[in-house]
Amino acid sequence: MPTVVKEEKWEINVIDGDVTSIEPLSVAADLTAYATPLVTFNEYLVPVGVSLVFTAEDTFELYLTHDTPGEADDDDPVDVVVLDSSRQNMRTLVQQLKYVNCQFVSNGSTYHPKEDKCHLDIAPGEQVIVREGERIQVRANVGAQTIDGSASYFRLTCKRIRHTLF
Numbered sequence: 001m002p003t004v005v006k007e008e009k010w011e012i013n014v015i016d017g018d019v020t021s022i023e024p025l026s027v028a029a030d031l032t033a034y035a036t037p038l039v040t041f042n043e044y045l046v047p048v049g050v051s052l053v054f055t056a057e058d059t060f061e062l063y064l065t066h067d068t069p070g071e072a073d074d075d076d077p078v079d080v081v082v083l084d085s086s087r088q089n090m091r092t093l094v095q096q097l098k099y100v101n102c103q104f105v106s107n108g109s110t111y112h113p114k115e116d117k118c119h120l121d122i123a124p125g126e127q128v129i130v131r132e133g134e135r136i137q138v139r140a141n142v143g144a145q146t147i148d149g150s151a152s153y154f155r156l157t158c159k160r161i162r163h164t165l166f
Contacts, residue, residue: 010052010160012044012136014153019044021149038079038096038139041149044156045135052130053159059117060094062138063104063153066145074100078140080120080156085133093128093136093156095121104153 012019020043046052060080064072080094094102102118122128130136138154140147 006162006164007053008160008162010158012052012154012156012158014042014150016044018047021152037141038077039141039147040137040139041147041152042138042154043135044137046130046132048132049163050132051161051163052136053161054093054120054122054128054130055159056119056122056124056126058120058122058157059155060102060120060157061104061118061155062099062102064099064140064142065148065151066142067148068145069148069151072099072140072142072145074098074103076140076142078102078138081137081139082128082130083135083137085131085135087135091128093120093122094118099140104155 014021022041022043062078064076064078066072076099077096078094078099079092079096082091082093083089097118120128136156138156
């Protein structure tokens with residue numbers, strides 16, 4: 001009997017138990033900052049038995065804070081990448097862009113998405129499949145500030161495929 005595949009709309013965000021906030025982290029403290037100015041502040045590990053499918057219709061939104069405290073500057077660069085399970089190869093879901101282009105709007109305790117959403121950098125008709133054990137990293141650079149990953153919020157839409165045994 002073939003394996004049944006269950007596909008559903010899915011949203012990855014910081015509330016998800018598989019998202020890890022990495023902090024406190026500043027570009028100055030990160031030894032890899034010399035190779036890339038973007039540092040990881042949230043990471044999603046794709047669970048066993050699950051694959052994620054991303055298309056051009058999927059969106060990314062972010063509310064980014066730092067230690068001043070305060071929200072990141074509009075010009076701060078951000079991106080979203082996928083690392084394979086060996087952490088040796090990287091693919092891009094969202095090319096580096098300014099924070100203002102993917103920014104959630106906050107009024108204190110709630111987040112409101114902007115009307116004009118940031119779509120993933122995937123060609124129409126194409127898809128990116130992220131398999132179990134791979135990692136999705138949300139990265140940014142807020143200059144001399146320290147990113148506050150636990151007070152930041154992101155939302156990444158996709159389709160989730162759960163592979164069943166029977």
